[in-house]
Amino acid sequence: MELFWYIVLMTMLAVYVILDGYDFGAGIIHLFFAKTEKDKKAITNAIGPFWDANEVWLIASGGVLFFAFPTLYASSFSGFYLPLIMILWLLIFRAIGLELRGQVHNAMWEAIWDKAFGVASLLLALFFGVALGNIVRGVNLGIVTEGVSTQEAHYFFLPLWNPTFSPQAEHLGILDWFTVLLGVIGVVSLSIHGANWIIFKTNSDLNEKLKTVIFRLNCVLLALVIISLSVWHVIEPKPFQNFLNTPWLWIFPLLTFIGLFGLFNIKRFKRDGLGFLFSSVFLFGGLTTTVASIFPKVLPSTNDINPSLTIYNVAADKYGLSVGVYWFAIAIVLVAIYMVIQYRVFKGKMDDVGYGEH
Amino acid sequence: MEDMLFYDRIQFAFTITFHYLFPQLTMGLSLLIVYYKGKFLFNKIEMYNDAAKFWMKIFALNFAMGVVTGIPMEFQFGTNWAKFSELTGGIIGQTLAMEGMFSFFLESSFLGLFIFGEKLLGHKLHFVTGFLVFLGSWASGYLIIATHSWMQHPVGFEILENGKFVLTNFGALFSNPWLLPSYFHNQLASLVTASFVMAAIGAFYLLNDKHHDFGKLFVKTGVIFGFVASVFVAVPTGDLAAKNVVKYQPATFAAMEGIFETEEGGSEIVLIGQPNIVEKKLDNKIAVPNILSFLTYQKWDAQIKGLNEFDESVHPTNIPGLYYAYHIMVGLGTIFIGLLFLAIVQLFRKKLYKTKWILYSLVFLLPFPYIANTMGWYTAELGRQPWLVFNLLRTSAGASPTVSAGNTLFTLLGFVGLYLLLGLLFLILAGKIINKGPQLVKH
Ligand code: HDD
Numbered sequence: 001m002e003l004f005w006y007i008v009l010m011t012m013l014a015v016y017v018i019l020d021g022y023d024f025g026a027g028i029i030h031l032f033f034a035k036t037e038k039d040k041k042a043i044t045n046a047i048g049p050f051w052d053a054n055e056v057w058l059i060a061s062g063g064v065l066f067f068a069f070p071t072l073y074a075s076s077f078s079g080f081y082l083p084l085i086m087i088l089w090l091l092i093f094r095a096i097g098l099e100l101r102g103q104v105h106n107a108m109w110e111a112i113w114d115k116a117f118g119v120a121s122l123l124l125a126l127f128f129g130v131a132l133g134n135i136v137r138g139v140n141l142g143i144v145t146e147g148v149s150t151q152e153a154h155y156f157f158l159p160l161w162n163p164t165f166s167p168q169a170e171h172l173g174i175l176d177w178f179t180v181l182l183g184v185i186g187v188v189s190l191s192i193h194g195a196n197w198i199i200f201k202t203n204s205d206l207n208e209k210l211k212t213v214i215f216r217l218n219c220v221l222l223a224l225v226i227i228s229l230s231v232w233h234v235i236e237p238k239p240f241q242n243f244l245n246t247p248w249l250w251i252f253p254l255l256t257f258i259g260l261f262g263l264f265n266i267k268r269f270k271r272d273g274l275g276f277l278f279s280s281v282f283l284f285g286g287l288t289t290t291v292a293s294i295f296p297k298v299l300p301s302t303n304d305i306n307p308s309l310t311i312y313n314v315a316a317d318k319y320g321l322s323v324g325v326y327w328f329a330i331a332i333v334l335v336a337i338y339m340v341i342q343y344r345v346f347k348g349k350m351d352d353v354g355y356g357e358h
Numbered sequence: 359m360e361d362m363l364f365y366d367r368i369q370f371a372f373t374i375t376f377h378y379l380f381p382q383l384t385m386g387l388s389l390l391i392v393y394y395k396g397k398f399l400f401n402k403i404e405m406y407n408d409a410a411k412f413w414m415k416i417f418a419l420n421f422a423m424g425v426v427t428g429i430p431m432e433f434q435f436g437t438n439w440a441k442f443s444e445l446t447g448g449i450i451g452q453t454l455a456m457e458g459m460f461s462f463f464l465e466s467s468f469l470g471l472f473i474f475g476e477k478l479l480g481h482k483l484h485f486v487t488g489f490l491v492f493l494g495s496w497a498s499g500y501l502i503i504a505t506h507s508w509m510q511h512p513v514g515f516e517i518l519e520n521g522k523f524v525l526t527n528f529g530a531l532f533s534n535p536w537l538l539p540s541y542f543h544n545q546l547a548s549l550v551t552a553s554f555v556m557a558a559i560g561a562f563y564l565l566n567d568k569h570h571d572f573g574k575l576f577v578k579t580g581v582i583f584g585f586v587a588s589v590f591v592a593v594p595t596g597d598l599a600a601k602n603v604v605k606y607q608p609a610t611f612a613a614m615e616g617i618f619e620t621e622e623g624g625s626e627i628v629l630i631g632q633p634n635i636v637e638k639k640l641d642n643k644i645a646v647p648n649i650l651s652f653l654t655y656q657k658w659d660a661q662i663k664g665l666n667e668f669d670e671s672v673h674p675t676n677i678p679g680l681y682y683a684y685h686i687m688v689g690l691g692t693i694f695i696g697l698l699f700l701a702i703v704q705l706f707r708k709k710l711y712k713t714k715w716i717l718y719s720l721v722f723l724l725p726f727p728y729i730a731n732t733m734g735w736y737t738a739e740l741g742r743q744p745w746l747v748f749n750l751l752r753t754s755a756g757a758s759p760t761v762s763a764g765n766t767l768f769t770l771l772g773f774v775g776l777y778l779l780l781g782l783l784f785l786i787l788a789g790k791i792i793n794k795g796p797q798l799v800k801h
């Protein structure tokens with residue numbers, strides 16, 4: 001039962017990253033490359049009708065986490081308190097930037113909300129990467145100081161950084177060089193992803209230029225992935241253990257590389273959707289590889305006193321988890337139907353949707 | 359420790375109060391928009407479609423505010439109330455996760471279609487998407503109230519040795535006797551808000567000599583829906599909600615009503631008076647004898663236990679706050695019924711659109727349904743204190759153990775600043791939409 005909900009949760013999170021990821025990416029592209037009003041319109045049209053439903057994947061994942069793994073929800077949300085609240089603020093800024101910009105025609109107003117939308121998207125991509133870094137690196141569970149737990153074994157609290165920025169310090173911070181590295185990977189990969197979405201959903205003048213951008217960013221991404229793999233041993237001496245024990249798991253890293261190498265051919269693709277497909281495969285592979293490498297842990301402990309949180313010691317009771325399967329099965333079918341309807345109505349290029357013109 | 363709890367509570371109260379300003383309009387207004395769109399499908403009078411379009415603009419703006427302020431709510435259980443989440447997550451997580459899966463997906467997927475899809479979909483399908491948005495928002499309310507009802511009156515669970523609440527009966531969450539009266543009371547109250555907003559904007563147009571036809575339409579719709587909803591808010595739903603409180607939280611009820619002494623031969627209903635906690639009585643009281651007993655038990659001489667009969671340990675924490683919140687809600691409810699009744703009378707005499715004082719009152723009353731709704735929630739929440747889960751889990755035992763007061767104050771200040779900005783933007787933009795007014799599209 002725990003395993004079932006773990007898979008559900010991870011899948012939902014991956015779907016969230018793929019869907020809202022293109023919104024973030026589009027925001028970053030908007031920030032750096034959209035110069036004319038037409039470019040900007042094209043970008044907001046491409047994500048306008050979708051971003052809210054995409055964000056629901058985050059809310060729903062939060063709900064499933066709360067219900068299936070309440071201890072993990074409580075421990076991690078209170079422990080990562082500050083960055084989480086900041087993520088909330090950024091989500092608010094991004095949303096109002098997107099929604100309110102078109103309501104008033106005034107150069108200053110538009111400039112402010114353009115920036116709010118772009119900068120919030122950029123920071124969100126960074127923060128989500130950092131979050132992933134924090135989860136695989138682990139935290140000082142129970143806040144152990146000089147060999148003694150000062151809190152219950154599954155609680156912790158991290159400040160934003162500690163002065164050493166080291167992922168091996170006793171008292172860790174949210175930001176250290178390892179987590180920031182993953183944050184940068186987040187920004188680069190989501191920029192690629194967002195650019196692919198824009199190419200897919202619009203005929204904007206930007207498209208040709210974006211293909212070059214994607215190609216370059218992909219080189220950067222490959223380099224960053226190699227660097228992170230070569231320093232991974234800092235946080236986990238045996239990162240491949242799970243893959244050696246359960247060989248079918250290699251499929252996840254394989255997907256990551258298929259996505260990554262596929263994107264090098266971006267200029268040769270005949271169909272505009274292919275690039276988006278490859279970047280989605282990359283994101284899916286990257287995420288699943290990372291979480292699979294620590295399975296069944298969901299939040300490793302960096303001290304020897306308190307055990308890591310695993311899916312088994314944070315889950316809700318059996319009965320609750322089993323009844324959940326029934327309603328979840330119904331709900332997920334409905335969600336799939338909504339998505340099919342939504343993407344069929346807004347199929348093809350969306351340059352003319354007229355988003356935000358009230 | 360005390361400080362930390364204080365800021366956690368203020369932050370929760372502030373963010374939820376702000377959040378709920380928006381969904382209450384969303385839920386009521388979606389119904390009214392569906393009504394206009396449906397009426398247009400039926401009688402093909404273009405004006406109704408244009409009215410629906412106009413309200414959709416306000417709806418979209420309001421909805422966006424509801425979404426951005428709702429997301430912090432979902433996260434705050436974990437960030438600020440970690441202990442509570444850990445202990446009860448297996449239960450309230452069920453209904454909250456269901457809310458995400460069943461209602462938020464529904465609303466958000468079809469909202470985009472509803473707002474941008476009229477041309478793509480045609481009128482019939484456009485109506486259907488509107489209806490689905492309405493359904494999603496009401497389902498959302500239902501699941502939230504189910505969650506909340508469990509906190510007021512926990513059912514279908516067992517407490518393990520380690521203090522965890524585990525679910526033993528899923529169905530009980532939905533057959534909770536607290537749930538249905540509370541749900542319908544709340545939904546009707548949100549319809550009251552939407553009706554008043556509609557009537558107020560209509561009256562504003564009439565008084566300013568603009569958009570005459572729409573002004574009349576809005577006033578009429580608002581007054582009729584508002585009257586019906588206001589009556590049902592009081593009876594049967596408000597009445598039933600109050601009966602639940604008497605039955606399951608008698609001390610809370612006594613505090614809400616301001617009854618300190620048990621009176622033989624029936625209790626009076628207090629209209630005005632100030633609770634005096636030190637002397638355990640009400641100052642400057644104006645009351646009508648025996649009414650409360652009758653309203654509660656349908657017997658003039660039924661006995662209602664006063665607060666002084668309960669041990670102080672089970673008294674609600676903030677008795678004056680609770681008493682005022684409740685009296686403001688009920689008082690406003692009575693005023694709404696009275697005013698709207700007069701408006702209906704004038705409507706039937708075909709004089710409403712010229713009765714200036716009613717139109718002015720409608721404009722002036724715009725904020726009051728929001729106040730009544732907020733005070734209703736304060737009644738429910740203050741009535742439950744000092745418990746998070748009534749009688750079982752103290753609020754002080756629910757906060758996050760590792761988040762310090764300094765951090766909570768920091769985020770609280772952040773939310774206050776951000777929400778002030780949001781509120782201001784909302785008002786400016788809503789004002790702009792209202793000022794521009796609805797457009798009759800000639801075909
Ligand atoms: C327009 C708003 C409005 C109006 C006019 C009223 N209410 Fe109300 N009331 C609410 C809006 C509301 C609410 C905000 O929607 C609450 C909060 C929790 C809930 O379910 O509904 C509520 C809660 C609430 C509760 C507390 C339930 C609990 O503790 O969970 C009681 C006893 C009543 N109401 C009773 C009444 C009565 C007897 C009214 C007579 C006129 C009345 N309300 C008018």
Ligand code: HEM
Pocket residue numbers: 367368370371374375376378439502503505506509731732735736739740743746753
């Ligand atoms: C149904 C959803 C709701 C749930 C699950 C819920 C739950 C909670 C929780 C966990 C707290 C913190 C503990 C406390 O200090 O009391 C709280 C407090 C509070 N809530 Fe609610 N609440 C809900 C709806 C609302 C709404 C809609 C409002 C107001 C509009 C509201 C107003 C308050 C207030 C004012 C407090 C602070 C009370 C106090 O600190 O004394 N709640 N609620």
Ligand code: HEM
Pocket residue numbers: 052055056059374377378380381382384385420421422423424425426427428429430431432433462465466495496498499500502503544
């Ligand atoms: C603590 C309790 C609450 C939580 C955790 C919460 C959570 C949320 C979230 C995450 C959203 C955004 C959904 C989206 O993206 O589409 C939202 C919106 C909404 N909420 Fe709340 N909410 C709470 C209280 C309430 C209450 C008390 C009601 C009504 C009874 C309510 C009704 C709605 C509705 C109808 C929406 C749709 C958007 C809107 O109307 O603005 N919520 N809520």
